[in-house]
Amino acid sequence: MSYKIKLNIFEGPFDLLVYLIENAEMNIYDIRVSEITEQYLKQIERMKEHDVVVGAEFLILAATLIELKSRMLLPRIKVDGTEEEDPRTELTQKLLEYTRFKRLAAAIEEQMDYAAMKLTKPQEDLQPFTGEPDEYLKMDIDQFIAAFKAFIYRRQKNEEMVAIRGSIEREKMTVAAKKGAIRRLLRKAKGKILHFRDFLLPNGGRYDKVVTFVSLLEMIKQGFASVKQDGNFQDIEIRYKESEESAQ
Amino acid sequence: MPSKKTIKSAFESMLFVWGEPLDVKIAASAMNVEKTEAAGYFKELQQEYDEQGRGIRIREINGKYQFVTAEDNFDYIRSICTPVHERRLTQAALEVLAIVAYKQPVTKGEIDSIRGVKSERVLEGLTKKGLVEDKGRSDQIGRPILYGTTDVFLTHFDLKTLKELPAIEDIEDALQYTEPQSAADLRQTSLDLGQ
Structure with a gap:
């Protein structure tokens, strides 16, 4: 889980630095580096005190400021008498560009507020003209009646049957019983390989298949049988492990 | 006919x-x-x-x-509606959107460098909102994605075309910083030794 906390609404190091410069009423073209560096570091300390993880980008700017401060201490007159470029120029340019976009952000926000006063309506539902209409729309009423009649007929028939015979619960074979049956068959096979379908009951349906499969899995786990299948959907060969069972 | x-x-x-x-x-x-x-x-x-x-x-x-x-x-329309929560863009989103709108096509690296902070998440959010989209790749090293604004952006800000964006010159005037008249003003007269 991570969550964002906004503190003092500084969007980043430039945002903080611009705030500090404006607050100190400095000209951005003539930043008093040592003063602003001190304030900047103090602000970062304060953020740390409030248990804010200070992003690496804040520290990068801190390092830049400290470097700048040290460079400001050196005279910039070259041997030939010409002057080196002001070390602050790059930072000033960056801050100016950032400030410019910050103002532009405010400008487009105003534009957005204005635009929000014009409301639009959603598109009409064009589904009947464009996409596939829903299936029931395609069916004519006679087909619909026929389908409903067929449903009622089946239902009545079912109820009549229940009335005559009462409901019959199918006897369900348990995994334990199935395991017994599988074991008997394997023993009778005397080491011969059997296939998965040999254990299925005639007309056993899906339920029987599942029970058989689960039973086999259990027997494999307990070490009573080993199985082999060459590929997907191919016959599963099953072999009985006599020794393991006698050890039990 | x-x-x-x-x-x-x-x-x-x-x-x-x-x-x-x-x-x-x-x-x-x-x-x-x-x-x-x-x-x-x-x-x-x-x-x-x-x-x-x-x-x-x-x-x-x-x-x-x-x-x-x-x-x-x-205002009349609003008075017949129950107060609706206004969905606003965050300050970060507005900053990134402004950079994309005025500098497009622009790479993520350029945006990061102007803001001094990573903008990936914000850019993702703006893309998801359909305000910003991938406009191809730059020829720079690593062929970074170039971002630009969409028609949804124009609709959202009620702009006929991008030319209708608030003019950049107007903004420049609004910056009250005065650039020094000559290089002489910039010359450091005393060493900045702090307090």
């Missing part, structure tokens, strides 16, 4: 049904007229709605037209 009156009437109905900005091309081909002719009719319709001071107006977005309510009626 349908009369001009019929075509304009048809366009009006189309605008109503469509709701979203309707491309002049689509409308023109539906009525079997030239695109420029169709555009003229849309402009006429737009003018008629404006002149009559209707509560519904027609606005143009990048060669598409859309019915909108008149902005003067916003």
Whole structure:
């Protein structure tokens, strides 16, 4: 889980630095580096005190400021008498560009507020003209009646049957019983390989298949049988492990 | 050939049904007229709605037209609605959006460098909102993605084209920083030794 906390609404190091410069009423073209560096570091300390993880980008700017401060201490007159470029120029340019976009952000926000006063309506539902209409729309009423009649007929028939015979619960074979049956068959096979379908009951349906499969899995786990299948959907060969069972 | 009156009437109905900005091309081909002719009719319709001071107006977005309510009626409309939560963009999102809008096509690296902070998440959010999109790749090393604004952006900010963005010069004037007149002013007269 991570969550964002906004503190003092500084969007980043430039945002903080611009705030500090404006607050100190400095000209951005003539930043008093040592003063602003001190304030900047103090602000970062304060953020740390409030248990804010200070992003690496804040520290990068801190390092830049400290470097700048040290460079400001050196005279910039070259041997030939010409002057080196002001070390602050790059930072000033960056801050100016950032400030410019910050103002532009405010400008487009105003534009957005204005635009929000014009409301639009959603598109009409064009589904009947464009996409596939829903299936029931395609069916004519006679087909619909026929389908409903067929449903009622089946239902009545079912109820009549229940009335005559009462409901019959199918006897369900348990995994334990199935395991017994599988074991008997394997023993009778005397080491011969059997296939998965040999254990299925005639007309056993899906339920029987599942029970058989689960039973086999259990027997494999307990070490009573080993199985082999060459590929997907191919016959599963099953072999009985006599020794393991006698050890039990 | 349908009369001009019929075509304009048809366009009006189309605008109503469509709701979203309707491309002049689509409308023109539906009525079997030239695109420029169709555009003229849309402009006429737009003018008629404006002149009559209707509560519904027609606005143009990048060669598409859309019915909108008149902005003067916003307060009245709001008074019949239960207060709706206004979805606003965050400060970070606005900053990134401004950079993309004015500098497009622009890479993520350029945005990061202007803001001095990583903008990946914000950019992702703006892309998801459909305001910003991938406009191809730059030739720079690593072939970074170039980002630009979409028609959704124009619609959202009620701009006919990108040219209608608040002018960058106006903003420059608003910056009250005074650039030194000459290099001499910049020369450091005393060493900055702090307090």
